[in-house]
Amino acid sequence: MNIIIVIPARLNSSRLKRKMLVDIEGEPLIVRTFRQACKARCANQVVVATDSGEIAEVLRASGANVVMTSENASCGTERVAEAARALDGDVYINLQGDEPLIDPANIDRVAEPFLSGEDPDCATLVYPVLPGDFATIDDPHTVKAVTDKDGYALYFSRSPIPYRREGFASTRYYRHLGVYAFRSDVLRKFASMKPSMLEREESLEQLRLLENGFRIRCMKTELDAPGVNTPQDLELVRHLFRTHRDVR
Known part of the structure; x- marks a missing residue:
């Protein structure tokens, strides 16, 4: 199976100017x-689309390897x-360009259903929220997921x-991590469909798939690392690169 990681990268960003080119300890x-990808x-190739x-x-x-879009x-x-x-490719992994600390094991994790023969339309990652962490659960910048x-x-x-x-103690909450793996035919169909009502309202592109009847396999992971969306995130990631050798 030919699995290709594609990292979409645009220069303009609303919360952090020229985000993709900001310096993180020399790069x-x-x-x-x-480099993390x-x-x-799991992947045969890593490509950046910009x-x-x-x-x-x-x-x-x-x-x-760069593909101009x-x-x-x-x-x-x-x-x-x-x-x-x-x-x-047979499967394409969409990895956000603002994830310099992503654990490669998480990329492998999102590919697992395709390699095991489960063959979903799409796969993504979810991370368990600690019980009682209502600040995370109620934060609109944190995307929550519910599964069957x-x-x-x-x-x-x-x-x-x-x-x-x-308020049952047994109720589980999951935070969505925005890494996706698509079958090639599903990726083509996604691009041919117009943004859906739920997608526009929540500003969550994965809802385009659900609203059109596609199935998304949510793979649980215990690994997480901060992405870069704001100046505060950037300083945190810079600090982690300076102080933790294992993130390099």
Whole structure:
């Protein structure tokens, strides 16, 4: 099975200017993420998809394979789908470019259902929220996931789901980690569909799949690391690179 990791990267970012090129202890953010992706065992190839000549130049100087895409993508998965037209994969892993600390084992984890013969439409990762961590559960910037008994997604939301009506101690909450693996045919279909009502309302692209009847396998993981979305996130990640040798 030919598994290809595609990292979508655009230069403009609303919360952190020119985010992909910010310096993290001597290397740009996008290069750091690319290097982590290359450590995954599941993939035959790692590609960065970008509409920025500046990002492409930096990556090529670091030895990365780059596919140029248009400026019209409304989300990262659409950019991955555009890049996939120039590739020949069976499964595509969409890894966000702002994840310089991602554990390669998490990339391998999201590929597991395809390698084991389960063959879902899409797979993604969920991380258990500690019991009583209501700050995380109620945070609209933290995406929550609810699954069925077999681990397939029922819904993703920025709202606290499930709703705490009784507050049972046994109720489990999961935080969604935005790494996706798509079958190639499903990726093409995703890009051909218009953004859905739920996707637009929650600003969550995975809801386009659920709203159109596709099944998303949620793989549980105990591994997590901060991404970079804000200046505060950037300083935290820089600190971790300075103080923890094992993140390099």
